Amino acid sequence: MTLASQNDQAQDLIRRFLQQTRGFDISGYSPSFVSRSIRKRTGRTGCSSPLQYVALLRRDDDEVNELISALSINVTDFFRDDDAFRALSTLVLRPLVSQKVEQGWSALRVWSAGCATGQETYTVAMCVAEELRRLRTDSALVVRIVGTDLSSKALAYAQRGTYTPEQVKGVPRRLLAEYFTRTESGYEILPSIRRDVKFSEGNLLNRPDRKFFDLVVCRNVVIYFSRPMHDRVITNFHAALKAGGYLMLGRTETLLGRPRQMFDLVDHENRIFRKLAAGAAEEAVQTPPSAIRGVSDRADLRFS
Numbered sequence: 001m002t003l004a005s006q007n008d009q010a011q012d013l014i015r016r017f018l019q020q021t022r023g024f025d026i027s028g029y030s031p032s033f034v035s036r037s038i039r040k041r042t043g044r045t046g047c048s049s050p051l052q053y054v055a056l057l058r059r060d061d062d063e064v065n066e067l068i069s070a071l072s073i074n075v076t077d078f079f080r081d082d083d084a085f086r087a088l089s090t091l092v093l094r095p096l097v098s099q100k101v102e103q104g105w106s107a108l109r110v111w112s113a114g115c116a117t118g119q120e121t122y123t124v125a126m127c128v129a130e131e132l133r134r135l136r137t138d139s140a141l142v143v144r145i146v147g148t149d150l151s152s153k154a155l156a157y158a159q160r161g162t163y164t165p166e167q168v169k170g171v172p173r174r175l176l177a178e179y180f181t182r183t184e185s186g187y188e189i190l191p192s193i194r195r196d197v198k199f200s201e202g203n204l205l206n207r208p209d210r211k212f213f214d215l216v217v218c219r220n221v222v223i224y225f226s227r228p229m230h231d232r233v234i235t236n237f238h239a240a241l242k243a244g245g246y247l248m249l250g251r252t253e254t255l256l257g258r259p260r261q262m263f264d265l266v267d268h269e270n271r272i273f274r275k276l277a278a279g280a281a282e283e284a285v286q287t288p289p290s291a292i293r294g295v296s297d298r299a300d301l302r303f304s
């Protein structure tokens with residue numbers, strides 16, 4: 001077999017393996033990017049051929065995590081599209097936070113889905129902290145923000161909460177002074193923000209076991225998904241949200257077809273939507289897990 005055909009065969013086997021075992025779909029990714037990533041991992045692991053690397057993947061779960069990290073497009077930033085976070089603060093967090101504080105409700109719960117190395121999750125946490133500051137309240141509102149991702153490596157980075165000067169360039173200067181401390185090599189998020197944030201591994205295709213979120217932020221993730229995966233993930237978000245809860249997608253993403261009927265539009269430019277009551281649309285759009293190979297219907301996302 002020529003090296004080129006070995007590469008093609010390995011790529012195909014790996015695509016199916018990742019979908020079946022982790023529900024991670026790379027079929028929409030550029031073949032040259034996938035092939036480069038596989039070649040890199042083949043070399044790093046000392047395998048002599050791509051097919052030998054496939055065999056390694058079948059017995060080594062850690063290597064599967066490494067490959068997923070290499071293939072996950074983990075690009076992210078603090079305040080990515082800063083206008084979008086301004087809109088999120090004004091249109092969503094401000095009313096939510098004041099309503100909860102006024103009514104003495106116990107908790108504000110946010111899910112940052114596909115959070116990569118945590119910048120988005122901490123951005124939301126800083127926006128919430130700013131809204132609480134604006135209210136000048138000593139309310140004991142409990143804030144719980146969970147960041148989830150498929151990539152355990154990205155999550156380990158997020159968990160550390162330390163970033164280089166280059167990585168914090170997007171943070172407005174005042175917020176940098178307010179919510180970070182300077183370390184020898186960069187900046188560390190303050191414990192007052194970290195206290196509100198947790199990270200947890202999870203596949204967005206799996207049914208979430210919590211249905212109490214006020215807001216789901218999922219930016220620059222569903223753009224990589226096929227249509228059945230898009231529909232399933234949006235249906236999961238709908239299920240995870242409380243009645244009237246909000247969903248924010250990335251600027252280039254949108255709700256398509258039936259999932260669109262499950263949400264009201266709040267802000268088109270910044271892709272902010274609001275949950276409509278569950279109904280026939282939700283039932284109709286629910287893609288059975290068996291339709292996506294390798295995806296179980298077990299509950300995911302453990303967060304209290």
Ligand SMILES: C[S@@+](CC[C@H](N)C(=O)[O-])C[C@H]1O[C@@H](n2cnc3c(N)ncnc32)[C@H](O)[C@@H]1O
Pocket residue numbers: 023024072073074075076077080113114115116117120148149150151154202203204205218219220221250
């Ligand atoms: C481009 S990053 C987006 C990061 C962040 N949301 C932002 O907009 O800056 C996409 C992230 O989605 C994660 N991801 C892709 N498919 C996923 C899935 N099925 N379940 C959970 N996370 C997934 C990837 O690992 C990656 O970290």
